[in-house]
Amino acid sequence: MITQEEIQTYISSIPPSPTILKSVLKHIQEGELSKAANEASQEPALKVYLQAIVNKPIYGFKNDIKDVGQIFGVLGLVQAEQLVYNYMISLLSPSQWELFSLTNKDFADIQDILGLQWKRILEYKNITDKTLYSAISLLPASIIVCEALFKSKRDEVDLLRSVKDIDYSTILKRLTGMDLFDLCQTIASTWELPEIISKVVLASSGCSDEKDKEIIELSKWMHLLFFYQLSQAVCVEAGLNDFIDFNIDYVSDIYEEFQTIIMEENA
Amino acid sequence: MRAVVKNKIGVFHPQGFLDGTTAPSLLTIEDIHATEALNVNMMLVSLEKVVYFNKNGLNVFVELLESLHLKTGLIVGFCDYDDKKYASILKFYHNAINFSLFRTHKVATLFSSSMQEKKEKKSVLVWHEDPSQRSALAIELFDRGHDPIVCQTYDEFNDKKNQTDLYESIVYNSYLGMLGSKIATRVTGNAIIYTLSGFLDAEITNQFDVTYHNNSLNVGFTLFIFDAYKVISMNIHALNFFSKLATAGAEFGANICIVGMTFEKTPPAFKDELEDAGLLFFESMDDILGDKELLKDLGGSGGATKTNKRALNKVLVNELPRFINATVNTMEMMTNSKAQKQDVKIDTLQISETKDRLASSIGFYGNIDGMVILVFPLSIAKKSCELLLGEETDNVEDILDTLAEFVNIIAGRVKALLAEHNISVDITLPRTYENVDELLSTVNERKGVQVNLDFEGESFTFFLTR
Numbered sequence: 153m154i155t156q157e158e159i160q161t162y163i164s165s166i167p168p169s170p171t172i173l174k175s176v177l178k179h180i181q182e183g184e185l186s187k188a189a190n191e192a193s194q195e196p197a198l199k200v201y202l203q204a205i206v207n208k209p210i211y212g213f214k215n216d217i218k219d220v221g222q223i224f225g226v227l228g229l230v231q232a233e234q235l236v237y238n239y240m241i242s243l244l245s246p247s248q249w250e251l252f253s254l255t256n257k258d259f260a261d262i263q264d265i266l267g268l269q270w271k272r273i274l275e276y277k278n279i280t281d282k283t284l285y286s287a288i289s290l291l292p293a294s295i296i297v298c299e300a301l302f303k304s305k306r307d308e309v310d311l312l313r314s315v316k317d318i319d320y321s322t323i324l325k326r327l328t329g330m331d332l333f334d335l336c337q338t339i340a341s342t343w344e345l346p347e348i349i350s351k352v353v354l355a356s357s358g359c360s361d362e363k364d365k366e367i368i369e370l371s372k373w374m375h376l377l378f379f380y381q382l383s384q385a386v387c388v389e390a391g392l393n394d395f396i397d398f399n400i401d402y403v404s405d406i407y408e409e410f411q412t413i414i415m416e417e418n419a
Numbered sequence: 420m421r422a423v424v425k426n427k428i429g430v431f432h433p434q435g436f437l438d439g440t441t442a443p444s445l446l447t448i449e450d451i452h453a454t455e456a457l458n459v460n461m462m463l464v465s466l467e468k469v470v471y472f473n474k475n476g477l478n479v480f481v482e483l484l485e486s487l488h489l490k491t492g493l494i495v496g497f498c499d500y501d502d503k504k505y506a507s508i509l510k511f512y513h514n515a516i517n518f519s520l521f522r523t524h525k526v527a528t529l530f531s532s533s534m535q536e537k538k539e540k541k542s543v544l545v546w547h548e549d550p551s552q553r554s555a556l557a558i559e560l561f562d563r564g565h566d567p568i569v570c571q572t573y574d575e576f577n578d579k580k581n582q583t584d585l586y587e588s589i590v591y592n593s594y595l596g597m598l599g600s601k602i603a604t605r606v607t608g609n610a611i612i613y614t615l616s617g618f619l620d621a622e623i624t625n626q627f628d629v630t631y632h633n634n635s636l637n638v639g640f641t642l643f644i645f646d647a648y649k650v651i652s653m654n655i656h657a658l659n660f661f662s663k664l665a666t667a668g669a670e671f672g673a674n675i676c677i678v679g680m681t682f683e684k685t686p687p688a689f690k691d692e693l694e695d696a697g698l699l700f701f702e703s704m705d706d707i708l709g710d711k712e713l714l715k716d717l718g719g720s721g722g723a724t725k726t727n728k729r730a731l732n733k734v735l736v737n738e739l740p741r742f743i744n745a746t747v748n749t750m751e752m753m754t755n756s757k758a759q760k761q762d763v764k765i766d767t768l769q770i771s772e773t774k775d776r777l778a779s780s781i782g783f784y785g786n787i788d789g790m791v792i793l794v795f796p797l798s799i800a801k802k803s804c805e806l807l808l809g810e811e812t813d814n815v816e817d818i819l820d821t822l823a824e825f826v827n828i829i830a831g832r833v834k835a836l837l838a839e840h841n842i843s844v845d846i847t848l849p850r851t852y853e854n855v856d857e858l859l860s861t862v863n864e865r866k867g868v869q870v871n872l873d874f875e876g877e878s879f880t881f882f883l884t885r
Contacts, residue, residue: 315824383435388444398434398468
């Protein structure tokens with residue numbers, strides 16, 4: 153169904169991260185928001201992306217914000233970095249979704265909601281490492297990778313899944329030895345994202361060999377948050393609810409806290 | 420959401436969080452209809468991967484499932500939950516549960532009205548705090564050929580639960596709601612046993628799965644036993660039903676037996692009429708199953724099909740490429756390797772090497788009918804199963820179970836391909852053979868199209884017959 157060669161072809165099709173984005177991120181990481189904004193303004197697509205995202209109701213700003221400097225200013229370093237990473241990931245998304253019933257706007261909404269809720273979780277846990285706030289940006293790449301690899305295999309997968317409750321990531325792993333999260337890690341590596349990001353995302357599959365307790369703890373929150381999002385109507389209708397396997401045991405010890413922080417807040 | 424269908428049980432597997440907002444997207448009426456069309460007799464929602472649910476969310480599923488039950492008589496409910504979820508469901512619905520609850524999918528299969536072949540009777544430990552549920556669970560298990568061990572107190576249950584050599588399955592934290600109206604069916608050796616109860620009237624034609632019966636005839640079963648211990652009486656409509664069944668079975672050399680029927684409240688003349696129609700009456704099940712000679716004569720010991728030598732027809736041969744393509748594509752998908760066609764011939768099934776070979780078959784019926792048989796070298800069978808099992812295995816039972824799923828996939832694919840050409844077929848339950856000699860004796864002298872395929876140096880056989 154999917155061979156090692158197809159995986160290699162996909163990996164080699166991942167473009168290098170655009171120089172301008174690297175530069176924007178470097179300035180943000182150095183705390184130079186105005187320099188970052190200047191750089192970002194040179195990239196029209198990024199500018200439009202930021203304007204569209206930041207003026208969504210979920211960000212709660214009363215007035216339209218157009219200027220990139222203002223956008224970065226109101227968002228702050230952490231969210232500015234997260235949004236630039238989200239933009240990078242969105243560059244991989246297809247112009248037309250086939251496997252999942254999504255639009256690029258739906259995908260961007262999923263990124264935004266995950267980003268805001270992840271921020272809430274990290275703040276609750278008093279985590280100050282700014283890089284970790286951007287870790288969530290890599291997670292939705294699993295959806296893009298799945299779309300790219302399986303869009304022409306839908307009938308075969310449907311047949312397989314008609315007799316066995318098996319998710320896309322597991323199918324991929326059994327056929328090629330690599331799952332969707334391994335491929336997210338490859339994207340992170342190609343784009344030279346900080347190692348901690350790919351480690352947390354890889355562990356958030358709920359079935360990695362990660363030993364670091366701190367990473368495991370964060371990955372549990374990420375796993376549960378992802379499934380909270382994948383249970384929302386837009387994701388269910390898109391066919392995302394069961395594209396990866398939910399490891400309920402993996403998150404059992406954090407579930408009640410999650411309920412308090414995310415579910416009750418959202419209610 | 421699509422259901423996974425196995426052994427005529429359709430199971431939906433939602434994940435994550437389930438509330439009144441999300442549940443309508445997770446399970447729709449279209450999903451229910453699509454699964455119903457697969458000829459299932461039980462439809463369940465697995466709660467295994469649901470971390471949170473509330474009553475509003477569950478209600479959406481319950482309403483859909485209950486209306487399905489009222490319309491079709493299918494058994495509906497939930498499965499795969501832990502003690503906490505079970506307690507929550509009871510709390511939500513306390514005295515008004517109309518659906519069934521099965522602690523695991525495996526427990527649900529014990530209550531399915533069509534069971535796959537099993538080698539021997541299985542002991543099942545049963546506990547429920549409510550005595551009427553306890554009895555209902557035990558009766559339904561017994562009707563399906565199991566040997567229930569009913570615990571009368573919680574202490575007894577706790578005590579016996581630890582004696583794992585006492586039972587093979589355990590049923591607790593399960594609840595029988597509205598049961599299916601289909602007649603329970605089980606397979607023992609090569610005999611198919613239908614369990615009847617109460618008053619037999621015109622309703623029997625709705626309760627009896629005639630397509631399952633016809634397909635059992637098609638795939639080589641010749642002994643059908645109606646367990647009628649619990650039948651009180653029958654009327655003329657039931658008499659006609661049995662007569663027609665006997666006539667239809669005669670073409671296949673089938674023997675239809677009625678066991679344990681008393682004629683206290685049924686006209687004795689009915690018995691004479693049914694005997695004239697070819698039905699056989701026995702006092703107890705042991706009179707048949709315990710008598711090896713008789714069992715052999717009746718065809719319940721794996722003997723050959725006596726009369727079914729229906730020829731391949733043009734319509735079936737025309738569709739042959741679709742069958743082969745579906746098989747090859749599925750094999751390639753499952754093994755991630757390429758197949759090469761070696762030779763094609765029309766003849767009886769010829770297997771030169773029967774050692775280390777496994778086989779599976781599946782029947783199809785509708786606009787066209789027939790049977791697909793696949794004979795696998797053990798190595799290819801193991802490789803084909805790895806994708807579904809996730810690991811290498813030498814456990815033959817696991818491999819056979821997976822081969823059954825495998826042949827189901829192929830049949831599903833064929834069904835879809837034929838549908839594109841306006842040919843409508845349904846498929847039977849798959850059957851597996853650990854011993855190819857058993858398969859050969861079942862297909863006997865039937866002619867068919869045999870295609871030998873090469874998968875990485877190993878020969879794999881496809882056989883299409885009627």
